[in-house]
Amino acid sequence: MNIYWQELRNYRRSTIIWIIALSFMVFGFMSIYRSFALDVTSAKKLLEAYPPAVLAALNLKVEIFFTIYGFFAYLLTFVWLAGAIQAMNLGVSVLSKEVAGKTADFLLTKPITRVRMLTEKFAAVFTLVVITNIFFVATALFSAVVFSKDSFDLGLLALMAATLFFVQLVFLALGFVFGAVIPKIKTVIAVSLPTAFIFFIISAFGGVLKVPNINYFTPFKYFDPIYIYQHSAYEPKYLFVLFGVVAICIATSYVFYMKKDIEAAS
């Protein structure tokens, strides 16, 4: 368990900073909700003038987007992006830093197997993601309670907020496989930031395209707020894909890292 605790210690500071940043983000965004709710009231009046047929077509979108759930869902997209960067940073750096910092031969000559080392390292970054999410969900619910005038379903909002965990899980696993496979990564952020943004851009433009399959390619599309709102659950098919991707990434990391030739410090 030494590696596990060591990694938790290593990332303590950056995780605290991330938690503060995410909390600030959700609190800050939710503080706009009051003024947004006023805008919505005037928008609703405008809508009343439209014929019922048009409204029916728009109905669901309007129903959710004009509530706190809709506002929160909008914010979530950006929280996912930030969370993806954090998780990917963790996943990439936890393995690659040993090579970059020239400590790989120190670590790997210890009397523990590589499997054990990988497992402890993954467990450590996984724990950090879980901790981040506990704080995030708590802050999200707290801010919603503070800034919403109307009552709302706390459970549903928590379910939406907890999607961060699943999105982060994908990027954590993706980062882990990057760290295991790429021989040497010198600047972690130069790998994680573009990757997160590319998936983000796919999700931004995938929404415009009426091809449903594009959604499988980006974790940012696995959680449709409208579906969660209607069913109070996540979409099973995307959860299935999500866990599949995570399992493949982790398995690949183990298989590859077992045989990897680690560059020793010279």
Place this chain on the structure above:
Amino acid sequence: MNVFMRELKSNYKGLIWWSIAIMITVVSGMAKFEGYGTAGSANNITALLAGFPKPVMAIFGMTGLDLTKLIGYFGVLYLYILIMVAIHAGLAGATIIAKEERDKTSEFLYPKPISRMKVLTAKLAAAATNILVIFGVSVASSIWIVGYYNQGYGLNSQVMALMWGVLLVQLLSFAFGAFFAGLFKNPKLPAVAVATVVVVSYLVSVSVDLSANLDFLKYLTPFKYFSAEKILAAGHPDPFYVVLSIVLSGALIGLTYFFYQNRDLNV
């Protein structure tokens, strides 16, 4: 010249990857225009929501750009080009300076009979060359793809107007990256700092759309200085922000020299 050539060589692989990423972003982003342009319901929603308060529009993904027009659609894509080039330029500026300390090669490089100022100039010039290549790739792929869908190059002047925004955002981001690298002793910090600046600027530009109370924040984010709505409406980037960006970048680069000249290097 040795330092300059060496830096070009050590960066060319990354540069190829970035060029491919930019090209794919531009070309695949536009490929979806057909899907959008033909989807009739999109036009209805745009018409329906016209006159709504700005934050409500923002939530629905309407930004004041006419998405049924080719150039309006390209304007949406343009924001994402800005983000990509900003990430590239910022990291290029930060890592090219910080890498010697990170890789523990500063003891090798700096005792060479060449002044620190010369090394810094050569490095910044190499990073600037990389950034100009990325700019060239953005311009070429944008002009090509817009021309392709437009079946002609009549929109070139509008595309180029947007592209000057790309160049200025690159310049700013590069200057910030270099500045952080000149300032911070920890060689890992500059890349993280400039990445934070880019992501936060993007998030700030998003929140400006959501509330009239946050309007003042638009002065803080380059993504608003050179937003597609403004450039397309005026036909050119706002001169005030052009001057502001150039002056700010110049100052940051100047400070980079100042700090880096006087700094105790990590060995």
